[in-house]
Amino acid sequence: MSAEIVLAAKGPPRKRTNDPEGLRNKVLDVAEASFQARGYHASALGEMMATAGVSGGALHHHFSTKKALTLAVIEERVAGAVEDTWIAPVQGANSAREGVRAVFEAVAAELEQQGFVRGCPLNNLAHELSLADPDFRLALAGIFAGWRQAIADKVRADQQAGREQGTDPERFAALAIAAYSGAMSMAKAAQDASVLRDCLAELEGSSTPPFPSRAKRRSRILLRPGKP
Amino acid sequence: MSAEIVLAAKGPPRKRTNDPEGLRNKVLDVAEASFQARGYHASALGEMMATAGVSGGALHHHFSTKKALTLAVIEERVAGAVEDTWIAPVQGANSAREGVRAVFEAVAAELEQQGFVRGCPLNNLAHELSLADPDFRLALAGIFAGWRQAIADKVRADQQAGREQGTDPERFAALAIAAYSGAMSMAKAAQDASVLRDCLAELEGSSTPPFPSRAKRRSRILLRPGKP
DNA sequence: GACAAAACAGGACAACCGGTCTGTTTTATA
């Protein structure tokens, strides 16, 4: 075999440049993507190492266990995704109701353009890990709580401006999140994002159709023959 | 060690009674419970075999692979759970809206009495398996579709009786299922079923509070110190 | 009762996973 020769001839010892922060972020990127695509248990550290181009020693130096890595993904990435996708847009909207509507439509549009549905990162991990470990559960529940509070606070702000007087902030927030989470679950199973628009339309009350076109929207099956 | 002696003295060869159907059902029972408590990937066939008191040969005789067993659980047990918990009660209710309300309250009451939240069997598996295998995804999506159609059909029946004229059956069904699924997800993460009641109250429109008491319901943390 | 098929028992195994361990290289500090 010439393998040894090739191995022996792998050239001059490469110049290594330490970049702890960059390497840590790269690992978090890969882990986040792997959890989103395959879930926690189906994500192997070895595969993530290969994808990230990181050695076992390096990974273990930054994350002592798979649990520690997962906790970091939850607290630094999943929480950030909820913040970017939901909390910030709602806070910046003209009203809570309008903010919720905008997020639903933005996500639906993104999924339709993307062509497949990977689901909500928070819900994906919450289903798999809430019962697996108390630390996981607490971290995930905390994100749900912050999400809900942000929406409820927006409703309260609306109320101080004289609107939404008949709305219970906590209940409104709970339903908005539940409808979104559940719709994403259905959309993931069906690989069809149209249920998001169905839920949004019903949430807003079909009594006031925002657009004159009441023609039934055709379902768009999003999953292409080849796996994404 | 006397282990060998004990093993050797395990008595006369036991009389074996073949009961293929019973054994199959026992395996499905154990698998369903394990999937619900731990999910698919964290459920090991060896552990299920031990719990069910079934040998590897017997299990393999009825279910050639873990995938085949899982598919059977989905089609025979998860679908049945949706049928019993949702479809039958809704069909038997006075109206779609009343049926949805009854199911929400029944599940919330059951969870509060039970003391912990394991989540919706369909959603639990859907999150973990929808992207893992096309066969899994199709089976799960089919259950969602049947669930939704049953509710939509009930709305249509209401409409033929002159009610719910302003309601879109498909959208109503989508929101009911999404709100339930998402609320169960939040309840599982928080181990607190009260979000189910919050969502139900908001779904019914807080404009018509069914009960005069508008005092804020205190959250009941359900998870006991010891694991369930 | 003969016999074939179904039902069941239980060991074996290769693949894989997460964690550990030892050793080397880079970097900060003085």
Added chain:
DNA sequence: TATAAAACAGACCGGTTGTCCTGTTTTGTC
């Protein structure tokens, strides 16, 4: 430049998992 700590490399190992395989027992059928 000396040196200690941080950063990284890569092999190794015990345990687990799903599946396969051979053999035995039960059951239905003639």
